[in-house]
Amino acid sequence: MVQNQPGGAPPDAVADLRIRSVQAFPISFAMPQDRIVRHGIGAAVKRDTVLVKVQTECGVVGWGEAHHGRGPTSIADLINNTLAHFLACRSAAAPVDAWGAVYARHLASHGQGAGTMIALSGIDMALWDARGRYWNTPCHVLMGGERRPVRAYAGGVSLGFQPAETLVEEVAALVAANWRAVKLRFGDGVGRDVPRLQAVRRAFPDLTIMVDANCAYGLADLRRAADALRDCGAEWLEEPFPAHDHRSYAEAKPLMGGVPLAAGENHYGRFEFHRLLEDGSVGIFQPDLSKAGGPSEVLRIAHMAGAWKIPVCPHIATGGLNHAATVHLLSAIDNGGWFEGDASPGNIFRDELCRIEPDADGMVFAPMGAGWGVEVDEALIRAHPVIAGPGFV
Structure with a gap:
C-alpha cells in the first residue's frame, strides 16, 4: 500500500x-x-x-x-x-x-x-x-464526508410473506437486535398485506415501518391499501409499480395521504433520476450503488436530488462490499437518509465480506480502514462458483 x-x-x-x-x-x-x-x-x-x-x-x-x-x-x-x-x-x-x-x-x-x-x-x-x-x-473522506452515525432499517431479502403471527415474531427478533425500523413486504394481495402491517403496528407502536410492494401493485390495489398505510404511519411505500410506469406514480401520489412514494433501485443513472425530479411523484430516491452507475454516479444523483430536498435512501445489493460502500456514501452527502441493513437469513456474501449491524441506538457506521474497509479473500470466489438458473422462482 x-x-x-x-x-x-x-x-x-x-x-x-x-x-x-x-x-x-x-x-x-x-x-x-x-x-x-x-x-x-x-x-x-x-x-x-x-x-x-x-x-x-x-x-x-x-x-x-x-x-x-x-x-x-x-x-x-x-x-x-x-x-x-x-x-x-x-x-x-x-x-x-x-x-x-x-x-x-x-x-x-x-x-x-x-x-x-x-x-x-x-x-x-x-x-x-x-x-x-x-x-x-x-472512501467517505475522499467523498468529503466524515464517519458519523447513519440511521438503519432491517431490509434485504427478509420479512417475507407469512402468517401475521410469525411475521411479528421475526420483527421482534430484529427489534431485540437493535433494529429501530423494518421494511415489510406487500404484493401478496391487499387482503393479506394489510392485516400483516396492522399486526406489526399493534405489536410495535413506536417502530418505524417501511413498506415495499416490489412492483406487484396496480392503482386499484393501492387505492384499497392507502388508508391502512396512512393509519399505520408507514414511512414510505416503495416501488408499487415498475420503474417505467411514470403515469401510475403520478396518479398514485394524491392517493397516499401524505405517505411518500419511494423508488430508484431499478432506475439507472442520473438521467433517469432527472425524469423523477421532473415528474415530482417520488419523494424518496433509492439508487443502488451496484446498479445505478456506481458510487460516482450515485453521488451525482444525490447532489442533484439535494437541490429538491429529496432524501437518498439507497437500495442494497447482495454482498457486504455494496453494504459498506453504501454507508460510506451516506456519511458523505447532506441529504442522506436511511441505510437498508441486510437482515436476510444466511447471507454468506454479507457474512464473509462485511456484516453491518446497528448499535444500541439503531445506528450504523462506515467500516474503518482504507477504501471501503473490506478485505476480500479470493477463496470466497473459489468456494462459490456461479449457479445457473433464476434466483427467484
Whole structure:
C-alpha cells in the first residue's frame, strides 16, 4: 500500500494507479429450503453477486460489487470482454474519467441499458476502493464526508410473506437486535398485506415501518391499501409499480395521504433520476450503488436530488462490499437518509465480506480502514462458483 496523504496528489499518482487489469467474478450460493423468503417477485432460491477486481500498476488492488442483474454470468462477461477494454490507459486516481470513457464509448451510442450500468457500477466501486487504499484513506473522506452515525432499517431479502403471527415474531427478533425500523413486504394481495402491517403496528407502536410492494401493485390495489398505510404511519411505500410506469406514480401520489412514494433501485443513472425530479411523484430516491452507475454516479444523483430536498435512501445489493460502500456514501452527502441493513437469513456474501449491524441506538457506521474497509479473500470466489438458473422462482 502506498502511504501517501490525501488532498495533494503526488505527481506519480495517476501513473501509479494506472489500471493494469479488470476482472469480474460471478458467484452464487443456494438457499437452504428452510431459509427461502418469498415476496412480490417470487421466492429467493439462491443468491448471486458479481465481484470486480481492479489491479493497478503500483500493485494496489481495489474491489467492487456489481448487482447480479438476474444474470450474473452476463454481467461478468460484459465487464471482462467489453467494458474492461475501454479502461486501457485510464487511472483509478480519477474514477470519473474511467466512468466517462465507458459512457463515451458505449452508453452514449448504445443507451443506458441496465446490464451496462450494472457492470459499470462494479468497476466504479472498485476504482474508488483502489484510490482509497493508495492514499490509505476511507472512501467517505475522499467523498468529503466524515464517519458519523447513519440511521438503519432491517431490509434485504427478509420479512417475507407469512402468517401475521410469525411475521411479528421475526420483527421482534430484529427489534431485540437493535433494529429501530423494518421494511415489510406487500404484493401478496391487499387482503393479506394489510392485516400483516396492522399486526406489526399493534405489536410495535413506536417502530418505524417501511413498506415495499416490489412492483406487484396496480392503482386499484393501492387505492384499497392507502388508508391502512396512512393509519399505520408507514414511512414510505416503495416501488408499487415498475420503474417505467411514470403515469401510475403520478396518479398514485394524491392517493397516499401524505405517505411518500419511494423508488430508484431499478432506475439507472442520473438521467433517469432527472425524469423523477421532473415528474415530482417520488419523494424518496433509492439508487443502488451496484446498479445505478456506481458510487460516482450515485453521488451525482444525490447532489442533484439535494437541490429538491429529496432524501437518498439507497437500495442494497447482495454482498457486504455494496453494504459498506453504501454507508460510506451516506456519511458523505447532506441529504442522506436511511441505510437498508441486510437482515436476510444466511447471507454468506454479507457474512464473509462485511456484516453491518446497528448499535444500541439503531445506528450504523462506515467500516474503518482504507477504501471501503473490506478485505476480500479470493477463496470466497473459489468456494462459490456461479449457479445457473433464476434466483427467484
